[in-house]
Amino acid sequence: MTSVISFEEAVRAAGEEALGREAAALLMRARPGDELNLLMAEAARLRDRLKGNVITYSRKVFIPLTNLCRDYCGYCAFRKDPGDPDSRTMTPDNVLGVARAGERLGCKEALFSLGDRPEAIFSEMRRQLQGLGHKTTLSYLGEMTRRVLGETSLLPHSNPGLMARRDMEALRRSNPSLGLMLETISERLSLPGMPHDNAPDKRPLLRLKVLEQAGLLRIPFTTGILIGIGETLDERVDSLLAIRELHARFGHIQEVIIQNFRSKPDIPMRNHPEPDLTDLARTIAVARLILREMNLQAPPNLSDDNYQFLIHAGINDWGGISPLTRDYINPEKPWPHIETLRERTEAAGMELSERLSVYPEYVHRDDFLDPAVAETVRSMADANGYARIQ
Numbered sequence: 001m002t003s004v005i006s007f008e009e010a011v012r013a014a015g016e017e018a019l020g021r022e023a024a025a026l027l028m029r030a031r032p033g034d035e036l037n038l039l040m041a042e043a044a045r046l047r048d049r050l051k052g053n054v055i056t057y058s059r060k061v062f063i064p065l066t067n068l069c070r071d072y073c074g075y076c077a078f079r080k081d082p083g084d085p086d087s088r089t090m091t092p093d094n095v096l097g098v099a100r101a102g103e104r105l106g107c108k109e110a111l112f113s114l115g116d117r118p119e120a121i122f123s124e125m126r127r128q129l130q131g132l133g134h135k136t137t138l139s140y141l142g143e144m145t146r147r148v149l150g151e152t153s154l155l156p157h158s159n160p161g162l163m164a165r166r167d168m169e170a171l172r173r174s175n176p177s178l179g180l181m182l183e184t185i186s187e188r189l190s191l192p193g194m195p196h197d198n199a200p201d202k203r204p205l206l207r208l209k210v211l212e213q214a215g216l217l218r219i220p221f222t223t224g225i226l227i228g229i230g231e232t233l234d235e236r237v238d239s240l241l242a243i244r245e246l247h248a249r250f251g252h253i254q255e256v257i258i259q260n261f262r263s264k265p266d267i268p269m270r271n272h273p274e275p276d277l278t279d280l281a282r283t284i285a286v287a288r289l290i291l292r293e294m295n296l297q298a299p300p301n302l303s304d305d306n307y308q309f310l311i312h313a314g315i316n317d318w319g320g321i322s323p324l325t326r327d328y329i330n331p332e333k334p335w336p337h338i339e340t341l342r343e344r345t346e347a348a349g350m351e352l353s354e355r356l357s358v359y360p361e362y363v364h365r366d367d368f369l370d371p372a373v374a375e376t377v378r379s380m381a382d383a384n385g386y387a388r389i390q
Contacts, residue, residue: 005022005023005026007026007027007030007035007038008038010023010026010027011027011038011039011042012042014027014042014046014289015042015045015046015289018244018290018292019286019289019290021237021238021241024237024240024241024286024289024290025233025234025237027039027282027285027286027289028233028234028236028237028282028283028286029233030282030285030286032278036278036281036282036285039282039285039286040281040282040285040312040313040314041312042285042289043284043285043286043288043289043313043314044288044311044312044313044314046288046289046292046314047288047296047314047315047316050292050293051293051295051316053349053350053351054316054350054351054352054353055311055315055316055317055318055345055350055351055352055353056295056316056317056318056352056353056354056355056359056360056386057317057318057319057320057321057338057341057352057353057354057355058108058109058319058320058321058354058355058356058357058387059105059106059107059108059109059320059321059322059323059338059354059387060102060107060108060109060110060111060157060320060321060322060357061098061099061101061102061107061109061110061111061154061322061324061325062111062113062320062322062325062326062327062328063090063095063098063099063110063111063112063113063144063325064078064088064090064113064114064328065089065090065095065112065113065114065137065140065141065144066088066089066090066114066115066118066125066137067079067080067086067087067088067089067114067115067328068080068081068082068087068089068115068118068122068124068125069114069115069116069117069118069161070115070116070117070118070120070121070122070200070201071115071116071161071198071199071200071201071202072197072198072199073195073196073199073202074194074195074196074197074229074267074268074269074272075195075226075229075261075267075268075269075272076267076329077264077266077267077329077330077331078113078115078328078329079115081122082122082124082125083124089125089128091132092132092143092144092147095144095147095148096147096148096151096152098110098324098325099148099151099152099154100152101324102154102322102323102324102325103152103153103154105323105324106323107154107322107323107324108153108154108155108354108356108357108380108387109154109155109156109157109320109356109357110145110148110152110154110155110156110157111157111158111159111320111357112141112144112145112156112157112158112159112160113159113160113328113329114137114141114158114159114160114161115137115161116160116161116162116201117136117137117138117161117162117201118137119135119136119137125137137160138160138163138167138170138171141158141160141171142167142170142171142174144156145158145171145174145175146173146174148174149174149373149376153380155175155176155356155357155358155373155376155377155380156174156175156176156357157175157176157177157178157179157222157357157358158171158175158178158179159178159179159180159181159222160178160180161180161201162180162201162206162207162210163178163180163210163213165213165216165217168210168213168214168217168219169217172217172219172370173370173372173373174372174373175373176220176356176357176358176362176369176370176373176377177219177220177221177222177254177357177358177359177362178214178219178220178221178222179221179222179223179255180207180210180211180214180221180222180223181207181223181224181225181226181257181259182204182207182208182211182223182224182225182239182242182243183202183207183224183225183226183229183239184204184225184226184229184231184235184236184239185204185208185235185238185239185242186204186231186232186235186238186239187203187204187205188235189202189229189230189231190202190203194230195229195230195269208242208246211223211243211246211253212246212249212250214250214252215246215247215249215250215251215252215253216250218250218252218367218368219252219368220252220254220358220359220362220368220369221252221253221254222253222254222255222256222257223243223253223255223256223257224255224256224257224258224259224297225239225240225243225256225257225258225259225283225287226259226260226261227258227259227260227261227275227279227280227283228260228261228272228273228274228275228279229261229269229272230272236283236286237286237290240256240286240287240290240291241290243256243291244290244291244294247291247294252368253294254295254358254359254361254362255294255295255296255297255317255359256287256291256294256295256296256297257297257298257299257319258280258283258284258287258296258297258298258315259298259299259302260274260275260279260280260298260302260303261274261275262274262302262330262332262333264330264332277303277306277309280298280303280310280313281309281310281312281313282313284296284298284310284313284314284315285313285314287314288313288314288315289314295316295317295359295361296314296315296316296317297315297316297317297318297319298310298313298315298318298319299318299319299327299330300318300319300321300335300336300341301327301330301333301334301335301336302330302333304333307336307344308344308345308347308348311345311348311350312348317355318341318345318352320357321335321336321338321341322335323337323338353386353387354386354387354389355385355386355387356377356380356381356385356386356387358377359385360381360384360385360386361385362385363377363378363381363385364378364381364385
């Protein structure tokens, strides 16, 4: 790749102004050693200047409402077909039981994850939904998030895949925030033989449309990219730039996750190489320089015992950590204990603070919270928008 600027010039410029595509593509190729050290140092300086010395997390329960899904992504171990012994759709009693158990442990977030539109291809799911009084999985999700909000002290945060505008309008009344991983902007990964070949809901333009609709509806929104699934370094940059452009228009993207692919024995991509810690760190650092003041997260459990290193790459959030439920997307990767996370964070010179499912920047803004949830959210927050500690 030919560039008109040097690596050092690109790093220096990134500390002062929004990073352009050429410079970002150059920095995304940082080599281990001096280049990576320089890149990470600048990203950490920018994080400290714009975000302070606080690393946040959310104390949550993970509620996998259904693991039936019409998409067959090459890297996913979560989704199941009907008849699989591990397939499951939670009943209302299941959902509320988990939420109440989390409530007793001081959790404040109920993270709902589920497969994309399983009723579109599985008659079994249609029959199950009918028995629950619903036609669609998203309608059932709406009922359960309303009940969790009304019957427990937890705030729902749903990651349900693609949503139409009417679905988001309905969910906004019981979810202070919503989420959808962009994953990648690369249409190439939907070609035959690629990870999204048989995953109609992973088309980038469809997912970008959801992010845009969330902005129009003023919904605090979580998104992110998944690295190491076959995308090029330039495609990573383009995905981050697309997220930045949407946030510049609407100001609604509360969090960007940089998630690294982890191989599992029961997925089609089980022999696909994982991105190493260097690759993850440089991607986080470039993301910080592109996204600047936006909240940047990397899941600690996906870096095994090396997660403290990611603080130095520029993150300011660890995401949801559960004292009760496992990570159903990556069940082989347990979350660190919260006190261990605190010790590691403080050892890196930062302070660990608990947040709610909706980020502090949005808690006291009337234009970003539906009246149906605003009072509850603010009763759980302190004056700065962080979780109120009893």
